[in-house]
Amino acid sequence: MSAENLPRILIIDDELAIRRFLHTVLSGKDFSLHEAENGHAGLAAAAVFKPDIILLDLGLPDLDGIEVIRRLREWSLVPIIVLSVREHENDKVAALDAGADDYLTKPFGVGELLARIKAALRRSLQDVPEPVFISHDLQVDLTRRLVTIRGDEVSLTPTEYDILRLMVTHAGKVLTHGQILKQVWGIAYLEQPHVLRVNISNLRRKIEADPSRPRHIITEPGVGYRLTC
Amino acid sequence: MSAENLPRILIIDDELAIRRFLHTVLSGKDFSLHEAENGHAGLAAAAVFKPDIILLDLGLPDLDGIEVIRRLREWSLVPIIVLSVREHENDKVAALDAGADDYLTKPFGVGELLARIKAALRRSLQDVPEPVFISHDLQVDLTRRLVTIRGDEVSLTPTEYDILRLMVTHAGKVLTHGQILKQVWGIAYLEQPHVLRVNISNLRRKIEADPSRPRHIITEPGVGYRLTC
DNA sequence: CAATTGGTGTAAAGATTTTGTCAAGATCGC
DNA sequence: GCGATCTTGACAAAATCTTTACACCAATTG
Numbered sequence: 063m064s065a066e067n068l069p070r071i072l073i074i075d076d077e078l079a080i081r082r083f084l085h086t087v088l089s090g091k092d093f094s095l096h097e098a099e100n101g102h103a104g105l106a107a108a109a110v111f112k113p114d115i116i117l118l119d120l121g122l123p124d125l126d127g128i129e130v131i132r133r134l135r136e137w138s139l140v141p142i143i144v145l146s147v148r149e150h151e152n153d154k155v156a157a158l159d160a161g162a163d164d165y166l167t168k169p170f171g172v173g174e175l176l177a178r179i180k181a182a183l184r185r186s187l188q189d190v191p192e193p194v195f196i197s198h199d200l201q202v203d204l205t206r207r208l209v210t211i212r213g214d215e216v217s218l219t220p221t222e223y224d225i226l227r228l229m230v231t232h233a234g235k236v237l238t239h240g241q242i243l244k245q246v247w248g249i250a251y252l253e254q255p256h257v258l259r260v261n262i263s264n265l266r267r268k269i270e271a272d273p274s275r276p277r278h279i280i281t282e283p284g285v286g287y288r289l290t291c
Numbered sequence: 292m293s294a295e296n297l298p299r300i301l302i303i304d305d306e307l308a309i310r311r312f313l314h315t316v317l318s319g320k321d322f323s324l325h326e327a328e329n330g331h332a333g334l335a336a337a338a339v340f341k342p343d344i345i346l347l348d349l350g351l352p353d354l355d356g357i358e359v360i361r362r363l364r365e366w367s368l369v370p371i372i373v374l375s376v377r378e379h380e381n382d383k384v385a386a387l388d389a390g391a392d393d394y395l396t397k398p399f400g401v402g403e404l405l406a407r408i409k410a411a412l413r414r415s416l417q418d419v420p421e422p423v424f425i426s427h428d429l430q431v432d433l434t435r436r437l438v439t440i441r442g443d444e445v446s447l448t449p450t451e452y453d454i455l456r457l458m459v460t461h462a463g464k465v466l467t468h469g470q471i472l473k474q475v476w477g478i479a480y481l482e483q484p485h486v487l488r489v490n491i492s493n494l495r496r497k498i499e500a501d502p503s504r505p506r507h508i509i510t511e512p513g514v515g516y517r518l519t520c
Numbered sequence: 521c522a523a524t525t526g527g528t529g530t531a532a533a534g535a536t537t538t539t540g541t542c543a544a545g546a547t548c549g550c
Numbered sequence: 551g552c553g554a555t556c557t558t559g560a561c562a563a564a565a566t567c568t569t570t571a572c573a574c575c576a577a578t579t580g
Contacts, residue, residue, distance in 0.1 A: 281539070
């Protein structure tokens with residue numbers, strides 16, 4: 063098998079000893095390895111290296127591990143296996159709820175680690191969605207939070223970006239008012255569809271050539287909105 | 292939410308105490324539960340009950356847990372979470388290699404179990420390609436709420452879509468006026484069959500090639516309507 | 521055979537609801 | 551305090567719903 067087809071593993075850990083250990087353990091097993099020693103480098107590497115699996119330590123110097131998981135999950139479904147010394151249940155629950163796929167407490171057995179990596183790979187043989195969404199003149203790069211229209215960068219407010227990200231990750235499907243409100247504003251805003259309309263209007267003014275005749279954000283009357291793909 | 296849409300969990304464990312415990316823990320969390328007390332019953336239940344997750348004890352009286360995993364994996368990809376007292380690494384590796392998705396050693400925390408169940412559900416719900424209804428030139432994609440006729444997208448009002456969705460989910464069967472009225476408008480409209488006719492007419496104008504000679508929405512005089520399939 | 525009757529289909533006119541836009545406060549972070 | 555953002559209110563615009571009116575068809579009946 064050529065090196066390009068090997069499963070790609072990204073290790074995000076600040077301890078050199080752990081990275082060396084994982085390297086030793088995994089390098090003999092037909093994996094293509096990449097390493098990052100802090101959260102920001104890890105996020106960048108995930109975008110460039112496009113790993114099939116991420117092994118993530120929670121105790122990073124620059125970013126909290128949970129935050130790393132959250133940011134990854136904004137644009138990627140890559141399996142994340144957390145390796146941590148924290149064995150308290152709350153840490154496990156927080157990591158899994160944030161989007162991690164598995165949680166191993168150090169010290170762990172090499173065999174178990176390999177078995178869990180294999181299990182994760184087995185599951186994720188499905189196709190990975192491309193993190194850059196392109197539709198006509200609209201381009202959304204989820205890894206960089208960058209939105210361009212006809213090549214020009216547009217600046218979105220946090221709320222506008224959240225809405226657009228949600229639509230991109232569900233492109234083509236109808237998102238009900240309730241789904242968007244719950245995801246972006248939280249469950250308390252379910253009965254406030256007005257803020258959503260204002261934001262959709264603002265969003266359209268920024269990304270539609272003719273906001274009164276939208277081609278990207280289509281309204282499905284009585285139901286919600288849909289992003290054409 | 293109706294009981295039909297709840298995530299379905301199958302518990303395979305021979306110890307009544309464990310089943311009771313899991314039942315108590317999970318029944319309050321919006322799951323639909325099913326239980327089996329040995330391997331053969333578990334395999335049979337998996338086929339009939341079609342769970343979204345299986346919680347499996349390794350120490351069953353009739354079949355080894357590993358064997359249960361193997362037999363399940365011959366035909367199903369349902370996520371399997373192993374719950375076991377065996378904490379030796381070899382047991383974990385064997386279970387995971389046989390096709391289990393996760394392995395929890397008893398005793399485990401309730402929060403962690405729930406978090407791992409959620410993680411497994413999250414993964415498996417990602418791509419469930421819901422069937423698209425196709426009949427001649429009509430195509431109804433219920434997940435995208437997209438209706439096309441000869442490839443052209445048609446826009447339906449909420450009421451029209453409700454009617455069509457109802458007919459698609461009961462394609463081929465006759466739906467009485469009462470059934471449609473009750474389902475779409477609510478029980479109060481049972482005595483207002485006229486709104487239904489108006490909407491059927493509008494619907495036909497949108498999806499029938501020749502609305503005066505409908506080929507999709509067939510009227511069954513004196514009874515109701517039927518969608519050909 | 522013509523008229524009637526009950527069930528059905530179509531068109532159009534308000535009435536109602538939903539959606540879009542603008543702009544004025546309110547809030548938040550720096 | 552200032553600028554950006556968010557929220558809210560008022561109103562306009564658009565879409566949808568309901569109702570009314572009437573045409574059509576087939577079976578029945580006088």
